[in-house]
Amino acid sequence: MRNALYRNIPIYIGLGGLLISFIVCFVYYSIQPTFYNYFWISVIVFSTVISVFCGLWIKNIIYYAYKDPLTDLFNRRYLYEKLESELKRLNRSKTALSLVIIDIDHFKRVNDKYGHLAGDKLLTRVSEVFKANSREIDTIARWGGEEFAIILPDTDSQGALKYAERLRKAIEKSEKCFGATVCIGVATTDKPIAIDILFAEADKALFQAKSVRNKVVGANFPLCEI
Known part of the structure; x- marks a missing residue:
């Protein structure tokens, strides 16, 4: 709307x-x-x-x-507003909501080896892969630096993990992404918990994925408010 x-x-x-x-x-x-x-x-x-x-x-x-001027994705401000709205909607929809956080592996090496213009091009090309593999109802945002966040409405933990794995493979196989790979953390909730808790759980999952690289890790579901 x-x-x-x-x-x-x-x-x-x-x-x-x-x-x-x-x-x-x-x-x-x-x-x-x-x-x-x-x-x-x-x-x-x-x-x-x-x-x-x-x-x-x-x-x-x-x-x-x-909007983020480089990638043409939504920025952090819109991401938080949209996530807050989607979390409130959970009371009415009785469905699940998933948050996906993505980090490009060894992004600094791309900047150091090829220059910052190449780094910017990688960010835009990765963003295009996200758009090509997402639904119209999904909200894709540049969270900051080489990190991205995607809101998946009406998506349970299994669906979110399948989606994240599809993104990971698409980036890995893309000839336009300089051979880059990504780590992905996934968190899912079926009740309107605090935004910070949802982000914290997704970030923990991302941290685990980054210890291996080129991996998808999901947080425990259902999430419990602390």
Whole structure:
């Protein structure tokens, strides 16, 4: 729902400007019909165009507030807002929610060996693999540096682990990712626990995976609030 509203902001504001222009012209025409001419038609067109441009400007502000400029993924701010919303929804949906945290193995070596531009390219290519292997309802975000987080609504622990393993293999086999591999930690809950607890459990699982590298590790399920 939020994404649909975001995409259509220029349309909504443009229609609002058009409506206001018509109201102004209708009132004026009702009062002074002899002065109704092409000037007021121009007012309608001009107001609509200005409204659309204002809508595009507002859309760009929202875009940069919630998007990572390098990968075009959502940023940490949006991730936390979305996760909070999804956790609250668990009371109504009676389903499970999974959080996946991903870290690129030995990312510093890529920067040191090939330069930071190559590192940036790796981040964008890994992001493309995430998008290609995810559903529309999943929320993919750059958590920070070479770490990513993905929210999987309506996904139990087994489904999340299968998804994470599919991502791991896709990165490993991708010819565009400089031979990079990833570690993945997965945490699942079926009740609205605190965000920090969910992240902490996923991060613990990620830490275990990083001790081996190129591995997926899941937290114990169900999670218990401490």
